[in-house]
Amino acid sequence: MNQENVDYLKEQVMYAGYGDTFHQELEARIKEQPEEFNLQYETNFGNDKVVSQLNFSRSNKEDSDFYFFNSHKLELTKEGEPVMKQQFNIYNGSNITLKEAYNLMCGRAVNKTLRNKEGELYNTWIQLDFKHTDKYGNYLQQKYNEGYGYDLEEALKKYPISELENPMYEANLVESLKKGNPGRATLTGPDGKEQKVYLVANPKFKSVTLYDTNMERIGHRRRENQEKKEAKSQKQAQRPEGEESSPSAQKKPRKRRAKSL
Structure with a gap:
């Protein structure tokens, strides 16, 4: 078992919002040397219930005992609403935490510093697009970068x-x-x-x-x-035609007879 790798995973899990909950279980599972495994976590935010599945996998390099914390998938249950599911991938130094993931699933925006494909850091606001999903069923992320101009x-x-x-x-x-x-x-x-x-x-x-x-x-x-x-x-403005005029107002004036001289 690669103890340095285990300690790093513990730190990743902690900063993802799960504290030291899985320290012992994480070490025990890695000792078994599985190709992949997951850990389950339940919590409540007010009346909302959240169930998380933390996903880990072993390096595909031959004879490697190195493991990765790949993602955490959340199931959100709100009273009177269907269960909502969303997976958040784990990236080095730019993870969506448990509470941030919950806020995103509630429709709110989160500000994060992320890494692009070139490894460069950039700041952005993230919000889920509940009208569109990817091929895995996850809601797409809308991003409003610094150039968008939100202050x-x-x-x-x-x-x-x-x-x-x-x-x-x-x-x-x-x-x-x-x-x-x-x-x-x-x-x-x-x-x-x-x-x-x-x-x-x-x-x-x-x-x-x-x-x-x-x-x-x-x-x-x-x-x-x-x-x-x-x-x-x-x-009130759309009254039937003639309603505003009273019967007396509709009387025609009398014609006066001309007096004879």
Whole structure:
């Protein structure tokens, strides 16, 4: 058994968001020298259940005892929704962690520094495209690189967020949003009235999306209310022909007889 390789795998698994959960089991499985194996992990994020399968394989080089941590495949179960599956490959120094994978599967965006085919690092925002899948059934990844022009800090400044007055809180908020987490904030209106909200990074539209404390999209709800008002006004305007005129208003004026001289 290659102990240096085992220690490296333990470190990879830990930084992928699984801590030291598999340290002993990982070492025991590698001692058996299988061609490939997987480890199972279960956790919950709120009411959502996540089951992970961590996949490992042995090097195809002859007489090699070197193993690779290839991927972790997640199954997300939300109440009242079909089970969702997505595999995230493991790359040296640019892995999608367990929590980041969960956030992506919830539709949120994650900011990562990745490596291209030439091994060069680049920064990008990642979001899953739930309309398209690859040949393995995984949702495609949409990427918004630095050249796309999304500036999260500038997007936040468009809202009256009181916490942005605290540089430390602002830094923590930005860091959390980059991991795909909803961030808590307080909006302060012109009259001083405060509203508690959740913020989510929205790189596609170079903005942030606001949710209320029940995680209902605020803008979406406003649009629904506006549409209802417009529909009501339109209905009132579309009255049957002649309805607006009263019977008395429809009376024809009397013709006066000319007086004889």
